[in-house]
Amino acid sequence: MKENWQLRGQELRRTIRIILSTPAGIVGAVIVVLLLACVVFAPFLAPHDPYLVSIENKLRPPSSEQWLGTDTVGRDVLSRIIYGSRYSLASGTIVVGIGIIVGSIVGLLAAYPGGRWGELIMRFTDIFLAFPTMLLAIALASTLGPSFLNSMIAISIVYWPKYARLVYGQALSIRERDYVKFAEVLKEKPVKIRMGHIFPNCSSALVVQATLDFGDAILFFAALSFVGLGAQPPAADWGAMLAFARKYMMLSWWTAVFPGIAIFVTVMGFNLLGDSLRDALDPQLRRLKEFKPIRFSWLGIPGLRKAIGK
Amino acid sequence: MAKWLIRRFLLLIFVLWGITTLTFIIIAAVPRNPAIAMAGSQSSPEQIEKFNKRWGLDKPLAVRYYEFYAYLLQGDMGTSIRTERPVALEMRNFFPATFELATVSVVLSFLIGVPLGIVAALKRNKWPDQVTRFVSLIGVSTPNFWFGLIILLVFYYLLGGVGPGRVTSAAYEPTRITGLYLIDSLVTGNWSSFVDCLRHIIMPAFALGFFGIGIVTRMMRSSMIDTLSKDYIKAARARGLSLFRVITNHALRNSLIPVLTVIGVLYGAYLGGVIVIEVVFSWPGLGNFAYNSILKSDHPAIMGVVLVISIIYSLVNLVVDVLYRYLDPRIKF
Secondary structure, three states: OHHHHHHHHHHHHHHHHHHOOOHHHHHHHHHHHHHHHHHHHHHHHOOOOOOOOOHHHOOOOOOOOOOOOEOOOOOEHHHHHHHHHHHHHHHHHHHHHHHHHHHHHHHHHHHOOOOHHHHHHHHHHHHHHOOOHHHHHHHHHHHHOOOHHHHHHHHHHHHHHHHHHHHHHHHHHHOOOHHHHHHHHOOOOHHHHHHHHHHHHHHHHHHHHHHHHHHHHHHHHHHHHHOOOOOOOOOOOHHHHHHHHHOOOOOOHHHHHHHHHHHHHHHHHHHHHHHHHHHHHOHHHHHHHHHOOOOOHHHOOOOHHHHHOO | OHHHHHHHHHHHHHHHHHHHHHHHHHHHHOOOOHHHHHHOOOOOHHHHHHHHHHOOOOOOHHHHHHHHHHHHOOOOOOEOOOOOOEHHHHHHHHHHHHHHHHHHHHHHHHHHHHHHHHHHHHOOOOHHHHHHHHHHHHHHHOOHHHHHHHHHHHHHHHOOOOOOOOOOOHHHOOOOOOOOHHHHHHHOOOHHHHHHHHHHHHHHHHHHHHHHHHHHHHHHHHHHHHHHOOHHHHHHHHOOOOHHHHHHHHHHHHHHHHHHHHHHHHHHHHHHHHHHHHHHOOOOOHHHHHHHHHHOOOHHHHHHHHHHHHHHHHHHHHHHHHHHHHHOOOOOO
16 A cells, blocks of 8 residues: 555656646646645735725726726725635636536446446437537526526536546446456446546546646636626626726726736646646657657657666 | 438437427526516516416426427527517527627638648747747637737727727618628628628637637648648659649648538637627627526527527538538548
């Protein structure tokens, strides 16, 4: 057991090293770490109270006192952006988390032991996939009623089928492996086979997909907030700030520009990190990467690297 | 071919049935009554009861479900609670504007993405390739509604260009034939109207289509690299044809085939994303109609929009599939 953890630690360090070996990976990691810092230390980083209304200070342009200016009711834009990181990270975590949980359960149930019911379940999830996702999310959120929680439910309902497809596809090939057949011979329960043998082997694909989707989910949530279906005023949320800024845009460009930049940078950070993570975890690509200095990658012979030695 | 088409068509009907049922279930499952949204929270129980009776909300679910399809098959999508007009009529009014915007966005993504992709493929791993990689990263990371706001801010408020909406004033509206202003104005020879419509559609179309430019570029790049490594390209080059001729005459057509499948993906993304863009640019299309219906919990109207957009989305995908098989005869049916 102890060796198992040691191995995992090694694997993790290796992954991190590969991510940090490219400029894209470094930029992505830095952005995500900065975002996490904003989320955790918001009260210390924010120079002002993000909810403090002061009408006499309204629509002040950026100055040395308030770096990003103030909005229509005199709230500090920078502080609101720093606090807004909490909504964004929460939206990404909740949506991707629910997507992984529900999608994995459905995908595993459909793939193992498989058969006609499994097919039927996947046909059903295909309906969700055959639908413009943004439209479905907006329709869902609007019928549920505008609130942060409902927007999370709406986006999650749109998201889980993607993970169900992913897990289903992975599980279909994993269930044919010898160790699964072996477990069957030992008469292990299907639940144990799904969770103990199949699921752990889907996890690296899930991690990559989740990181790539994180930015996407944040964009989704911002769009819902923008049309008034996400976080509700006076919440310090980037999408909601933009919805508010829209009406006064010609008077105060700073209220419209900076929250958008915050969304953009965050989403880009997760996209960069996701791309590097995919490179790091994809065995084929990993081999290519490590071969780079010796330029033998095109040979594509598995195990050659070990033979040559580090 | 015929067999494949029939199977594809049956699948389409199944998907549409699924989508409508799903929408129906969601709307029915939510205990939010449109009566309160419409009549106000102070309305008396009698008023709500009267409202429910008028719109058939007091009937059992199964009956409502049956009636929904029974009317739908006759082309009747119900009546909008907000505007009190038939939803089918509203769809006919608003749909062309949305379809025009989404189509111009797709065209724009291709017009910009394909040349960029070719350049990136030719200058592989050099700076033009890195630039296009960066542009596509920006494209998928930018919130389109924010990009729309910035475009409006710069080109309308700062530079004094054309404003939001489809035309400057009603005087520029072309005679309605298809409802697609660009086509209507061309057909009727109304040149000033065409220019005005074009100037108005460019901004929202670019805001909507920016996302796709990067995707088309990357697809075109990888497909072009793939094609350029083929023997017939090397043979053409060996015969002394210039690189330009080889690309236009040999490589372009073949490498465009895989890129065409992106059209379906882009239409899906644009028809969904069009709602926020239409709100930003006050574009009088389905998105704005949906937005206003959402605010009033106008269920028949929301159902109508969902249905129309998903039908269009499915049909576009069907057409792309057929086109794909037509362009690449190697694909078996």
